[in-house]
Amino acid sequence: MYFPFISEIATTAVSTVPETATLSQAIELMLKSEHRHIVVTGNKRFYVLDIYDILRINREHTDTNLRLDTLHLTRLPTIRKEMNILETLDYLQNDVELIAVVNKDETLYGVIAHSDILSSIDPDTLMDNYRLSDLLKRKKRNRWVDKEVITYDIFHTMEKYTHDAAIVVENGKALGIITTKDILKLLKEKKDLSLPVKTYMVTPVMTILQTCTLNEALRLMQDQHFKRIVTVDDEGYLIGFITQKELISIAYSRWTKMMHGYYKELEQKNAKLEQKSKKYEKIAATDALTGLYNRMKFMDLFLLEYSIMVQRHNALSLLVLDLDYFKKINDSYGHNTGDEVLKQISNLLLRELRNVDILCRWGGEEFVALLPSTDAGFAYEVAEKIRLSIENLVFSGLPAVTASIGVTQIDERDELHDAIERADKALYMAKVAGRNCVEKVMIETP
Template identity: 40%
Template sequence: MFFPYIKDIASTEITTLSINHTIGEAIQTMIKSDHRSIVIIDGHFNHILLAQDILTLNSDELDLDLPISEAVIHRLPKINQEKNILDAIHYLQEPIEYIATTDDEGNLVGLLSHSDLINSTDPEILMESYTIGDVVKSQKNDIWVKSTDSTEFVLKKMKQSDKDCATVIEDGIPVGVFTIKDVLRLYRDHNDIQLPISNYMTQPVEVLTASSSVKQAIEFIKSKPFKRLIVVNLEQQMIGMILQKELISLAYNNWSSIMKQHQQELFEINHLLSEQADRYKHLAAFDPLTKLYNRYKFIELYATESLAMQQRQHAMSIIMIDIDYFKKINDEYGHNTGDDVLRITAETLKKPIRNVDIVCRWGGEEFIVLLPTVDEQQAMLIAEKLRLAIEQETFPQGLRVTASLGVCEAQDDEGLEEVVSRADYALYQAKKQGRNRSVLFKQ
């Protein structure tokens, strides 16, 4: 089997800007170059500014004259362009989807992305019988909105969920998408975010049916400049999305299977693949910062626990937790302190709960706790224990950290999306009532 060199698959079309340029210039450059990222040159270091990071700066009036240094920029890992593609796989554990490729002198010569990895994958080695519907059928964490929803509402949902795309749905059918590119144009043109999202969404929507094979999905995404596929059933109703990284995972697992059939001849490569597979499994289940389960693993665990609770006719509840004024902590004390706060909060949340309870990092400064066999009244007592534990915890630099919590009990046959929506509403009420409190969702 042929494993290409990094130099054969990395993109050499790099858009760069000095760190002294403004956010407005960065947005304009992204739109002009049709790139979702820009390499930021800062002396001997290379960073990357992602279009998604522009969204985190969203406010009532985004100041386009702010320097790029005010945005969240990420240090780029490096790999020599003469390395093999297998040497790059462990970089998939990094939260950034880009790797700087360098020559022997360490000079930047290209960028390696998930897209490049997808485009280097031979579709013939993929499982033709494995359908896209099998991948997305349990995933309910993408953002679905209506065409009449305000743009401000959609931006808020994208920001809260840490997503760079929302799908506009009417009667279950996708009629438009609102991506980070649309967000950039929105900011550049100073458009009115009170208007319905239908004014700014991209349409029509290109979709793939759930019965399509992984091979067909790979070929489709190769032919389109997409980071994700929208998957529909035969009635054209949306089922969900599949990301490039999920396709990479499927392709990589199949590589491992093929290598095992040639164990004698390719023992060293097979050993490397086995090690990387273990790392990737861990990456797929755990948040690297807090060591808690991540959102994808929580979705899987919720489905299992929900079925078990229904069969045994037991109650089940969830608690949504959001650290109060977390952005202020990052702004005043720096992101390293912010990361410390997240790690300590994660450890604090694990102490008062039972072994059967499940706690995960939902995204950003949000956490979620699943409580099997617990009704809403019991869940409120647990929520208060968690809130007090956080309030009384010792944090760096003498910080006093508090959290707001939303509690709700899952109903029979209710999907995770609906439960989270109700818990999120209770969390919103907790913040509205002054923060540092627990609120139970009430009909």
């Protein structure tokens, strides 16, 4: 296993402008170079002006004669060019897509983007038995738009959520796509943004089945230079995205697990990796916001508990919990408030559950809990207790938060997908019943 140096994969063809330049000069360079971002250089400091800044400026009609050093631009993290690719792992948890690569004298050598890191990954580090369907994140529907939506409105949404693409959907299927690169082209050509997005979308959209392996997804991204993959089910209906960043995180977590098998080749790196291995294992296993287990780790722990259940003939139950009307909190009070609610709910769940129970943030405002040695009846009681605790939890300045919970008991015939699907059905029943309640669905007897 070879881990390249930063200098080997960094992009050195970078559009730069000094911080003493004006905003209009920077925008002109950005449009001319057709880059989605340019680097603003200062005194051993580097900032980024990206397409989202351009969208904001285009919306606010900011004075373009302002100097760049008077604007609040995002400062780029820096890394020395002689360092190893493993040093970029810490930056994968940040929202910033770029890392500035510097020489020994702190001058700019180039930049590293997620795409550069992705190109250095050996697809064979990803196991073939992990499928996209196991990792796809839910709650990305604000990236799906109808073909009749006004183009400018899509720009505003992409700026607000810093999305790099929007999928144009018709009858649940991907009709086209519009990306930040397309935005740059439309702004450069001064196109009429009051027209519907179908006028400017790129079509057709290349998609991949959710049953494909991570290995296949990574190869497709590398071959086609994609920043994200649009995934569909067997009938072609849109399921979601998997991004470069998500695949990079998975691949690098796989790399860290393979270190000891390549000891001789990695001997010079071994001391550094030993110091950081626990940190990276935690990053690979936990959700960055709540500190709970993430979906990948939950899958591993489910297999372990399922095996114990079968061997000892114990009961095993599953809860799926979804916060009611959570989008209203984000929309009305902001995402920082929404994040704080998720943290407090996570802490409450940890208090209510036993040490042996396994709690995971499944995605967005949805949580999954696995309860060993617990039948469906007792799991229902646990879920009801959790529901009441959430309802009685006081959030300063917010109305009461409630949750709907689906409960099921694991059967020896189950795979994780089956159990989740059954608990999701129970959750849906709870939503239909008026929310803030618990429903239970059991496996059908043959």
